[in-house]
Amino acid sequence: MITIKIGGSVVDDLHPSTIADIKKIAESEGVILVHGGGKEVTKVCEQLGKEPKFVTSPSGIKSRYTDKETAEIFTMVMSGRINKTIVQMLQKNGINAIGLSGVDAKVIEADRKKKLLIVNEKGRKQAIDGGYTGKIREVNASFIKSLLDQGLTPVISPIAISEESEFLNVDGDRAAAYVAGKVGSDKVLFITNVDGLLMDDKVVPKLTLAEAKEIRPKIGPGMEKKILASTEALDMGVTTALIANGQKENPISSAISHDN
Amino acid sequence: MITIKIGGSVVDDLHPSTIADIKKIAESEGVILVHGGGKEVTKVCEQLGKEPKFVTSPSGIKSRYTDKETAEIFTMVMSGRINKTIVQMLQKNGINAIGLSGVDAKVIEADRKKKLLIVNEKGRKQAIDGGYTGKIREVNASFIKSLLDQGLTPVISPIAISEESEFLNVDGDRAAAYVAGKVGSDKVLFITNVDGLLMDDKVVPKLTLAEAKEIRPKIGPGMEKKILASTEALDMGVTTALIANGQKENPISSAISHDN
Amino acid sequence: MNCPECDATLNIPDDAAVGEIVSCPDCGADFEIAKKDGSNVELKQAESVGEDWGE
């Protein structure tokens, strides 16, 4: 079984062969999809007159600040627009998909961050209210497995439920890692728009877990998060973590056969 | 098992005791919820600058005209905002709910209306493109039952999937009727903001199926649709169809015990 | 213009548009205006469409 993280736009981000590729693998070993979609959330926030706020962490990572209103729009766009559009696209191609957010059947439970450390406008470190983001604690693995057993393909939005039943924005890459780890996927695949981790302008074909942990701090933000998610998945027992370019033909089966 | 149709706003439409009431019945016999939410869809359409269009049928029923863009916003708001807010509210009260649209696991399949008959601005009958509304054909009853068997409470949005995998806007009352009928609920309950069907200013306590069919054409639009949905549910084998005011205490258990 | 079913005279308003439904006063049959070019009107059998409305 493989857990695949995709972006928010199937049409823009993926090679046309991808859905047939997913179908083949869903039928042979079972697929769980986890999606992102931050860009579309930002677009709808703007259309609704809600200015998105971004903050920068002490180590320089810029990210969305999720206040309550943003968390609600985030949930609406992620689980109502992006998730259902992906499910529709899969259904259209004969894959019996089912869209879920982490709130449904408590598929993803997370601890709400009480505080966030940011760099403020004076360039100094500051602790602010954590907003509605969270660290994943639990995944309802037995429910996800029961869906796979019924021949369904789960499509999961990066929204978690907090202990107080709040909607939490969680990172899609790390959600995929946790789902893969807790459900017991042997593989996790992060689909992106580059060929993989580049070092000295060359794709790194393979890293051990120890190498990945050592190398991680030296990598730029987008890829760094995928390496972090990969190490987390491997720590939870996933055998192989793959990073592949979704714009290549049959991106999933070629990543599985290390054909890159 | 009971299928309950509720409106789009748990907070505004329902007595505070309702969720505890649902919990009790979910634990004793199992509950399926189907929700509406047309008003909220209209609100978000307006916020997004999409003017809602309404049409009038030859018999005088006014309703939303669902073009493609409206169907997409409809799906986003229904399954992303309203559905998840209801699921969240239930989770908060210890009910393990799971939100689904008809697109997920093909829970509701419908035939897209090719044509709609309306009264045009000259007061004459006209056939127009049917837009994205549909007549329900099939319900994935075995999947819904498998959720109930796992102790989950399904919360279903009135969105169906067409043969061409389009999102279709379907009426919530009739969706509840079809779900109740196909899954084999013995009861279907329509929660509304009046005490039930009024005739000569009195609540009608009871109607046979034949009486309901006879009386239906004489009833005003909102209630007429609930009577139609009731007769459809009864025709599909549901034993009892109930209409009750959600603003009364314990609206579900008192409706079941005919305590109105 | 006459009814394709019973040949009774149909009353089609001058400003009738494509898609409008014309009912025969005699036999009651419904026709949809398929094409219209000036006073040249082409009719087709109106499909019977039940009312089925969404949310």
Place this chain on the structure above:
Amino acid sequence: MNCPECDATLNIPDDAAVGEIVSCPDCGADFEIAKKDGSNVELKQAESVGEDWGE
């Protein structure tokens, strides 16, 4: 103001705001500014919060 841990002198900017983190140049401990009233500053132990960001 001195470090509550090692008593070294802490360098707190005049325009520092509540919530800002002050690090001790000697022992490296982090403190969060809990209250500030003119030049009167109250510190509390800064919780160590890992970075964990959403989408």
